[in-house]
Amino acid sequence: MRPTSTRAMNLAHFADQAARRHPDRPAFIWGEKTWNWRDLNARVNAMAVALVVDYGVQKGDRILVQSTNCNQMFESMLACFRVGAVWVPANFRGMPDDLDWLAESSGATGMICHADFPEHAAHCAPRLKFTISIGASDFGDDYDDITARHLGQITPLAVMDRDDPCWFFYTSGTTGRPKASVLTHGQMGFVVTNHLCDLMPATTELDSTVIVAPLSHGAGMHALLMIARGGATILPKGARFDAQDIWRLIETHKASSLFTVPTILKMLTEHPAVDEFDHSSLRYVIYAGAPMYRVDQIYALEKLGPVLVQYFGLGEVTGNITVLPPALHSIESDARNGTCGYARTGIEVQIQDSQGRELPAGETGEFCVVGPAVFAGYWDNPKANAECFRNGWFRTGDVGHMDEQGFFYITGRESDMYISGGSNIYPREIEEKILSHPAVTEAAVIGIPDPKWGEIGIAICVATDENMPSNTQIRDHLSTQIASYKMPKEFHFWDSLPKSAYGKITKKQVRTAFLEQRKKATT
Numbered sequence: 001m002r003p004t005s006t007r008a009m010n011l012a013h014f015a016d017q018a019a020r021r022h023p024d025r026p027a028f029i030w031g032e033k034t035w036n037w038r039d040l041n042a043r044v045n046a047m048a049v050a051l052v053v054d055y056g057v058q059k060g061d062r063i064l065v066q067s068t069n070c071n072q073m074f075e076s077m078l079a080c081f082r083v084g085a086v087w088v089p090a091n092f093r094g095m096p097d098d099l100d101w102l103a104e105s106s107g108a109t110g111m112i113c114h115a116d117f118p119e120h121a122a123h124c125a126p127r128l129k130f131t132i133s134i135g136a137s138d139f140g141d142d143y144d145d146i147t148a149r150h151l152g153q154i155t156p157l158a159v160m161d162r163d164d165p166c167w168f169f170y171t172s173g174t175t176g177r178p179k180a181s182v183l184t185h186g187q188m189g190f191v192v193t194n195h196l197c198d199l200m201p202a203t204t205e206l207d208s209t210v211i212v213a214p215l216s217h218g219a220g221m222h223a224l225l226m227i228a229r230g231g232a233t234i235l236p237k238g239a240r241f242d243a244q245d246i247w248r249l250i251e252t253h254k255a256s257s258l259f260t261v262p263t264i265l266k267m268l269t270e271h272p273a274v275d276e277f278d279h280s281s282l283r284y285v286i287y288a289g290a291p292m293y294r295v296d297q298i299y300a301l302e303k304l305g306p307v308l309v310q311y312f313g314l315g316e317v318t319g320n321i322t323v324l325p326p327a328l329h330s331i332e333s334d335a336r337n338g339t340c341g342y343a344r345t346g347i348e349v350q351i352q353d354s355q356g357r358e359l360p361a362g363e364t365g366e367f368c369v370v371g372p373a374v375f376a377g378y379w380d381n382p383k384a385n386a387e388c389f390r391n392g393w394f395r396t397g398d399v400g401h402m403d404e405q406g407f408f409y410i411t412g413r414e415s416d417m418y419i420s421g422g423s424n425i426y427p428r429e430i431e432e433k434i435l436s437h438p439a440v441t442e443a444a445v446i447g448i449p450d451p452k453w454g455e456i457g458i459a460i461c462v463a464t465d466e467n468m469p470s471n472t473q474i475r476d477h478l479s480t481q482i483a484s485y486k487m488p489k490e491f492h493f494w495d496s497l498p499k500s501a502y503g504k505i506t507k508k509q510v511r512t513a514f515l516e517q518r519k520k521a522t523t
Contacts, residue, residue, distance in 0.1 A: 006161050006162045006163070006186070007159065007160070007161060007162070008160050008161060008162040008164070008184075008185040008186035008189055009160070009185065009189055010081060010082065010084070010157040010158055010159070010160045010185060011078075011081045011166055011185055011188055011189065011192075011224070012044070012048075012078045012079075012081040012082035012157055013157060014192075014224070014227045014228045015037070015040070015041045015044055015078050015227055016041065016157070017230070018037045018041070018205070018227060018229075018230035019037040019038055019040075019041035019042075021205070021230060022037050022205045022230040023036060023037050023038035024036050024037075024038065025037055025205055025230065025232070026208070026232040027039075027040040027041075027227075027230075027232060027233070028040055028071055028074055028232065028233050028235075029208070029232055029233070029234040029235070029249075029253065030069075030070060030071050030234075030235045030237060031235075031236070031237025031238075032237070033071070035071060037230065040071075040075065041078075042151055042152070043071075043075050043147050043151070044075050044078040044079050044082065045079075045082070045150075045153065045154045045155065046146075046147045046148075046149075046150035046151045046152075046153060047075060047076065047079040047143070047146065047147050047150070048078075048079040048082040048083050048155050049150045049153045049154070049155045050146045050147070050149070050150050051063070051079060051080070051083050051085065051110075052083055052155055053150075054146065055109075055110055055129070055130045055132075056129075057083055057085050057109060057110065058083075058084075058085075059083065059084030059085070059158050059164075060084065060085070060086065060164075060165070061085045061086065061109040061110075062085065062086045062088050062106045062107055062108040062109060062168065063076070063080050063085050063086065063087060063088060063108065063109065063110055063111065063112065064088045064090065064099070064102060064103055064106065064108040064110070064111040064112070064113075064124065064128075065087065065088060065089045065090060065111070065112045065113075065216070066090045066092060066099055066111065066112075066113045066114060066117050066120050066121070067089075067092060067112065067113065067114040067117075067134055068092050068114060068116070068214075068239045069211075069214060069215050069219075069235045069239070070114070070134060070235075072112070072134045072143050072144070073089070073112075073114075073134070073215055074215060074223065074233065075147075076112050077089075077167075077215070077220060077223075078227070080166075081166050081185075082155065082157055082158065083155060083158050084158030084159075084160060084164065085109075086106075086165045086166060086167065086168055087166065087167045087168070088102065088106045088108055088167075088168040088170075088180075089167075089215065089216035089217075089220065090102050090170070090216060091170070091214065091216060091217075092114075092117070092214065092216065096119045096120045096122075096123035096124075097123070098178075099120045099123060099124055100123045100124050100127070101177060101178070102170060102178070102180075103124040103127045103128065104127060105177075105178075105180060105379070105380070106168050106180055106379065107380075108124075108127065108128060109128065109129050109130075110128050110129055110130040110131065110132070111124055111128050111130075111131045111132070111140075112131075112132045112134065112143065113131055113132070113133060113134065113137075113139070113140065114133075114134040114135060115133050115134060115135030115136060115137040116135070118137060118138065118139055121133070121137070121139040121140065122139065125139070132146065160185040160186075161185070161186070162184065162185065162186025162187075163184050163186060163376060164184055164185050164186075165182050165183065165184055165376070165379075166183055166184060166185045166188055167183040167188070167220075168180040168181070168182060168183075168379060169181040169183050169217070169315040169316075169318075169375070170315075171315060171316075179378045179379075179381055179384055180378060180379035180380075180381075181315050181316045181375045181377075181378060181379075182375055182376040182377055182378065182379050183318060183375055183376070184375075184376050186372075187318070187372060187373060187374075187375065187376065188224070188318065190346070190372040190373055191221065191224075191318040191319070191320060191373050192224050192225055192228050194320050194344055194345055194346060194347075194373060195221070195222075195225050195319070195320075196225055196228065196229065197345050198311070198323045198325070198344055198345055199225075199284065199286055199309050199311060199323060199325075200225060200257055200283075200284050200286070200309075203225065203226075203229050203231060203256075203257070204229055204230075204231065205229060205230035205231055206231070207226070207229065207231040207232075207256040207257065208226070208231055208232035208233070208234055208253050208254070208255045208256060208257075209222065209223075209225075209226055209231065209232070209233060209234065209255060209256070209257040209258065209259060210234045210235075210236075210246060210249050210250055210253075210255045210257075210258050210259070211223065211233060211234065211235055211259050211260075212236070212241070212246055212258065212259065212260040212264050212268070213259060213260055213261060213264070215235075217315065218259070218288055218289065218315075218319060219259055221318060221319060222259040222286070232253070234249055234253055234255060236249060241264065241267070243267060243268050243271035243273050243274075244271065244273040244276075246258075246268060246273075247268070247271075247273040247274060247276065247277040247279060248273075248277055250277065250278075250279050250281065250282065251277040251278045251279065251281075254281040255281060255282065256281055256282060256283045256284065257282065257283060257284040257285070257286060258282060258284070258285045258286065259286045259287075259288075260285075260286075260287055261287060261288065261289040261504055262287050262289065262292040262293070262296065262504075263442075263499060263504060263505060265285065265287050265292070265296075265300055266292075266296045266299075266300070269296075269299055269300045269303045269304065270299070274303050274304075275303075279304065282304065282307050283307060284307060284309050284326070285300070285304055285307045285308050285309065286309045286310075286311065287308065287309070287310055288310070288311045288312070288313065288319055289504050292308075292310060293431065293432055293435045294334070294337050294338065294432060294435075294436070295435050295436055296435070297329065298331055301329060301330075301331045302331065306326045306327070306329060307326055308324075308326060308329040309323070309324070309325055309326060310323070310324040310329075310340060310341060311323045311324075311341070311344075312340040312341065312398075312408075312410065313344075313373075314396055314398075315375075316374070316375045316388070316394060316396075317347075317369055317371075317373050317374050317375065317394060317396070318373050318375070319373075320344045320347050320371065320373030321340075321343070321344060321347065321349060321367065321369055321396070322340045322341040322342060322343055322344060322349065322408050323341045323342065323344055324339060324340060324341030324342075325341070328341065336403075336407055338409050338410075338432065339403075339407045339408065339409050340400075340408050340409065340410050341407065341408065342406050342407055342408065343406065343408070344371075344373070346371055346372060346373070347369060347370075347371035347373060348369070348370050348371055349367060349368070349369055349402075349408065350367075350368050350369075350393070351363065351364070351365040351366065351367065351368075351400065351401055351402050351408075352365050352366050352368045352393070352395075353365050353366075354366075356368075356390045356391050356393065359401075361401070361402050361403055361404045362401055362402075362403065362404075363401055364399060364400065364401045364411060365399070365400075365401070366395055366396065366397070366398065366399055366414065367396040367398040367399070367400060367408070367410075368390070368393040368394065368395050368396065369393065369394045369396060370392060370393055370394070374394045375394075377389075397413055397414050397415065398410055398412075398413055398414070399411045399412055399413065399414050399417065399426060400412075410428065411426040411428055411429065412426040412427055412428040413507075415507075416428075416446075416507050417447075418446070418447020418448075418455040418457065419447075419454055419455055420447065420450075420453045420454060420455050420456055420457060420485065421453045421454065421485060423485050423486075425447070425457060425485075425486055427444070427445035427446065427447075427457070427507070429482065429486070430445045430457070430459070430478075430482060430486055430488065431443045431444065431445050433477075433478055433481045433482055434459060434461060434474065434477075434478065436477075436481075437469060437473075437474060437477045438464070439463055439464050439465070439467060439468070439469040439473075440461050440462070440463060440464065440469070440474075441462050441463065441464045442461065442462035442496070442497050442505070443459060443460070443461045443462070444459075444460045444497055444505055444507060444510045445457050445458070445459050445460075445488055446458050446460070446507055446510055446511045446514065448511070448514070448515065450489075456488075456489040456490070457486070457487070457488035457489060457490075458488060458489065458490045458492065458514060459474075459488040459490070459491045459492070460492050460493075460494055460497060460510055460514060461474070461491060461492070461493050461494070462493065462494060462495070462496055462497060463493055468493050471491045474491050475487065475491075492514070497510060498510060498513055
């Protein structure tokens with residue numbers, strides 16, 4: 001029987017609902033500025049009217065956004081949703097050429113661009129019908145002037161089908177140019193419900209969250225949770241990471257949750273300010289993007305108490321693969337050391353072999369997922385769609401296993417694996433052991449070509465202080481913990497490891513930097 005209706009709620013309805021029920025409660029806090037729900041939704045409506053009336057935006061048009069975190073970027077998401085346009089946020093640290101690729105591949109109609117990025121705007125202008133500037137600039141109409149002209153006006157919510165796109169979520173591009181994951185209104189309605197169920201149960205309008213990540217990716221998803229509940233989203237004022245300011249904001253606003261990535265959480269808990277400000281209001285400290293190394297996890301638990309929430313997921317599954325809630329984060333027990341938790345509500349996760357067959361508990365294979373959180377596919381990319389879907393399952397590219405109790409463990413990315421002497425080696429296990437050495441604070445293991453072994457492992461480490469351990473000390477530390485064939489052939493210490501715009505250590509960047517250094521050393 002065919003469904004009678006596949007109509008879905010327009011996601012911008014969340015803001016309408018919050019403005020009706022909680023008009024005077026804070027909706028958005030950016031630095032020292034606060035907008036309540038009445039005023040924020042009025043600005044969203046004003047920009048939505050402008051998009052339709054002034055710029056001719058229609059349902060399905062793509063709107064590119066190049067901006068650091070700010071209230072206008074937050075509003076633009078809801079304004080696009082309201083009129084049925086597709087929000088296409090960019091990694092603001094990308095180069096003008098990178099943004100031009102997003103404009104071309106998405107087929108964007110227009111762009112909202114922060115005044116700090118005139119070269120980006122100029123690069124994309126020939127492809128676009130219009131550009132709106134956040135702040136005074138020479139390249140577009142001013143966002144706030146446009147909003148002021150239309151304040152008090154309202155455009156109806158666009159009628160949306162379950163499969164109508166709302167967001168092009170671009171991948172990081174670790175294996176080539178970024179691809180646009182198509183997220184839809186129906187899918188995202190499920191994701192919001194699922195996140196509130198599994199990550200932040202009992203969240204209400206009385207709660208607030210501090211976001212320490214760009215709104216263009218997972219942080220934008222997290223902000224939607226607060227919109228749905230009528231709670232407040234809090235952003236630090238500066239674009240640069242400032243641990244002291246983040247802890248100050250948590251104390252000032254009695255924030256109940258924090259969203260970030262493991263490397264940033266590590267920096268926050270190791271900063272002296274964690275002991276200078278009251279963070280007892282925190283109920284959920286959510287980290288995503290990568291598993292947290294055990295040594296860092298224990299330290300964070302000692303500083304913050306039992307509030308850590310880990311979730312594992314890709315942009316293509318909008319974070320909905322596994323969850324490890326506070327009750328399962330333990331300082332004392334290593335029984336499930338390294339687990340990324342159990343399957344999310346309404347999601348089925350399998351570990352499959354290369355033929356798509358489910359593997360038994362304990363065997364290593366690829367994480368594959370089905371459920372309503374899985375994206376609609378990559379935009380205009382049939383080759384990528386054919387590669388990432390098999391028998392209806394989304395293939396994540398992440399490798400690991402499941403235990404007898406249904407807890408999952410990530411070994412690494414398939415692309416991170418290297419083959420040395422005929423043996424498949426996944427770096428994460430080795431990195432965990434290296435980081436258990438008290439003198440090492442960061443580590444990345446990469447495989448590089450070798451004429452004898454095919455590939456060899458190289459460990460790039462960052463020392464906790466100036467007392468750098470010797471290679472012999474690190475080898476001795478590892479010798480009783482890993483098999484000899486997994487032992488890296490070389491150990492190098494750097495001042496820091498390169499990280500993505502979202503605070504993640506990426507093997508591609510580490511490998512590129514290492515090979516460049518080696519090339520210079522031999523020429």
